[in-house]
Amino acid sequence: MAWSLGASSNSPPFAPAVGANAIPTMRAAFFIGVFAALGAIAQGGSISETVGTGLIDGVSISPLGAAAGLFTAALFIALGVSTGYPIPAAFATTGAMVGVGLALGGNPAWDTYQRIGTFWVSVPFVSATIAYTTASLLRNDSIPETAGVPFLGGLVGFVLANVDIAVFPGEIGQRTLSRFVSAQVGTTPTLFGTIDVVMILTSFVVGAVVFAVLRRSMERSVEGGIRQFLVGLGAVVAFSSGGSQVGLATGPLEPLFTTFAVPSITLLVLGAVGILLGAWMGSPRLLQAVSREYSKLGVRRSIAALVPGFLIAQAAIALGIPISFNNIIISSVIGSGLVVGSGGVSGRKIAFTLSAWIVSLGGALLLGYGIYTVLTMLTGIR
Secondary structure (H helix, E strand, C coil), rough: HHHHHCCCCHHHHHHHHHHHHCCCHHHHHCCCCCCHHHHHHHHHHHHHHHHCCCCEEEECHHHHHHHHHHHHHHHHHHHHHHHHCCCHHHHHHHHHHHHHHHCCCEECCHHHHHHHHHHHHHHHHHHHHHHHHHHHHHHHHCCCCHHHHHHHHHHHHHHHCCCCCCCCCCCCCCCHHHHHHHHHHHCCCEEECEEEHHHHHHHHHHHHHHHHHHHHHHCHHHHHHHHHHCCCHHCCCCCCCCHHHHHHHHHHHHHHHCCCCCCCCHHHHHHHHHHHHHHHHHHHHHHHHHHHCCCCCHHHHHEEEEEEEEHHHHHHHHHHHCCCCCHHHHHHHHHHHHHCCCCCHHHHHHHHHHHHHHHHHHHHHHHHHHHHHHHHHCCCCC
């Protein structure tokens, strides 16, 4: 499952850079594997826990249940690849694990479903809106590109300073860079009694450094600077995709590893290795195919399509919500494309894709339930 995610779901972040000839295909595949694997280890814990233990109440997923769930999800993903309509891995995995959990005799976790469902429904609208706004900013003649693009880079840097990364030690295993710096300073002043001044200053410093570096690069060459930002943004989004996607592969195994008292980081490393190998071995073909679609957007609108991917993926990781990168990227592409009109947007394909997503969620639930029930009858194992 991790291999298939590395080969498919983690590829879109670098497709715009390949389409813009900013980076060769094989080098992009190498970077996808490295950054997605790092993201899986540094940020994958919350998603893995939700998929493994948060979707069903009252029971723990058995090894046979985990196998049935992973098989069902992989089957739907393979079906999507073969038909050309990408099936969101998060939808398929969530549906499959809920179906298996119900077959085990568990109770629906309604609060979790409400939280996940609200996020999923919001994603297309939020992603398309951010992409449209970003594309409009980049196309606005009154805003010089040497200011607009560095501003976006600074915004990405500001957010990066405030995302949880395992490399910074903290009370619960993870800490943001801004909070880590604040802890090293010691007692720090606050605004309004709640806002840590050092954290805010650290975030602005990181954003300002990214802004200055990108501004200097664009002053030398506008097109060169934009391409460098596109590659850097692809790396950041690939890192985020690894953190948000690895849990879809490792989550079903969480109860099993907990039973054997194996640290969660071991499971994340296992998923990261699968993603790394999948990206190196399977992503070049998909990169070539997807980059042709992205190249129609152009470099600037490709940037607009990736910014929401980073922001929404980080929000999902912070909330522990499994999310589909296909959902984010497709919505972003539509939003950035609408800046130049709706002529290139196929309403029929959008409707078919939305239907496929809904069918994948419900179908995976039913199939997961059925496959686990059949396996139990055949083996006598629960």
